[in-house]
Amino acid sequence: MKVLVLGGTGATGKLVVQQLLDQGHSVVALVRNASKLSRHERLDIFEQTALTISRQELTELLTGCDAVISCLGHNLTWKGMYGAPQMLVRDSIQRICESINAPRQTPIRIVLMNTTGNRNLDQAEPVSFAQHSVLWLLRLLLPPHVDNERAANYLRSTQKNNPLIEWVAVRPDSLIDEEAVSPTTLHPSPTRSAIFNAGKTSRINVAHFMSQLPVDAELWQCWKGKMPVIYNQEL
Numbered sequence: 001m002k003v004l005v006l007g008g009t010g011a012t013g014k015l016v017v018q019q020l021l022d023q024g025h026s027v028v029a030l031v032r033n034a035s036k037l038s039r040h041e042r043l044d045i046f047e048q049t050a051l052t053i054s055r056q057e058l059t060e061l062l063t064g065c066d067a068v069i070s071c072l073g074h075n076l077t078w079k080g081m082y083g084a085p086q087m088l089v090r091d092s093i094q095r096i097c098e099s100i101n102a103p104r105q106t107p108i109r110i111v112l113m114n115t116t117g118n119r120n121l122d123q124a125e126p127v128s129f130a131q132h133s134v135l136w137l138l139r140l141l142l143p144p145h146v147d148n149e150r151a152a153n154y155l156r157s158t159q160k161n162n163p164l165i166e167w168v169a170v171r172p173d174s175l176i177d178e179e180a181v182s183p184t185t186l187h188p189s190p191t192r193s194a195i196f197n198a199g200k201t202s203r204i205n206v207a208h209f210m211s212q213l214p215v216d217a218e219l220w221q222c223w224k225g226k227m228p229v230i231y232n233q234e235l
């Protein structure tokens with residue numbers, strides 16, 4: 001399989017790229033700084049982002065790919081949080097979707113890294129008044145939170161009946177770094193409050209799940225068009 005990875009230089013994205021390569025897949029990475037990734041014979045690196053690359057070049061790249069995995073996220077600096085592009089993730093995913101227009105034998109599989117702080121509005125997920133109020137504040141103060149919400153909403157609301165695209169939005173809880181893949185639990189909706197009782201999800205487990213999704217037919221059938229929540233299994 002050939003997979004286009006966005007955000008492949010990030011803490012989770014690097015692990016996704018590595019895991020795909022380790023599994024024998026080919027990877028195309030759109031990055032801002034190519035020196036952040038090690039070279040590999042099955043890794044093509046373009047020093048372009050989904051927002052800077054020409055539409056024609058992006059369409060051509062996507063024609064040769066079976067899947068897209070986005071691990072994009074705003075850098076935790078003032079510029080990253082409040083500077084342009086404020087809707088980095090939503091705009092990148094939208095541009096990807098709009099560039100998939102050539103007839104294909106099978107739909108392209110898009111996996112978006114999202115967050116438990118975002119609700120799946122298809123599921124009527126319950127949120128307490130206190131959490132609702134905090135999320136309202138986050139929306140006001142943190143553009144990256146709104147970006148994550150809009151990215152998943154874009155897929156959910158515009159890409160349900162697109163015969164060229166299938167998607168999954170993966171929702172980890174508080175991210176931590178661990179060395180090895182460990183057991184996780186997967187849920188259609190959060191089983192704990194992302195604000196008041198957050199669980200932990202290691203980036204390597206998110207990377208493992210995200211890289212398995214498009215290549216494992218059974219896993220894909222189980223979660224396509226959904227927003228699975230992933231937690232590290234509590235010991």
Ligand SMILES: NC(=O)c1ccc[n+]([C@@H]2O[C@H](COP(=O)([O-])OP(=O)(O)OC[C@H]3O[C@@H](n4cnc5c(N)ncnc54)[C@H](OP(=O)(O)O)[C@@H]3O)[C@@H](O)[C@H]2O)c1
Nearest residue numbers: 007008009010011012032049072073114115172173174175
């Ligand atoms: N922190 C948490 O607890 C938590 C929990 C759940 C979900 N999340 C979400 O998980 C996602 C990824 O997390 P992470 O820790 O792996 O992120 P990260 O290490 O900050 O990686 C972010 C990636 O996005 C790229 N990027 C940032 N700004 C960009 C721009 N303007 N144009 C193009 N690329 C850009 C970065 O590229 P450079 O390397 O060039 O900077 C990097 O590859 C984020 O969306 C975050 O909201 C976080």
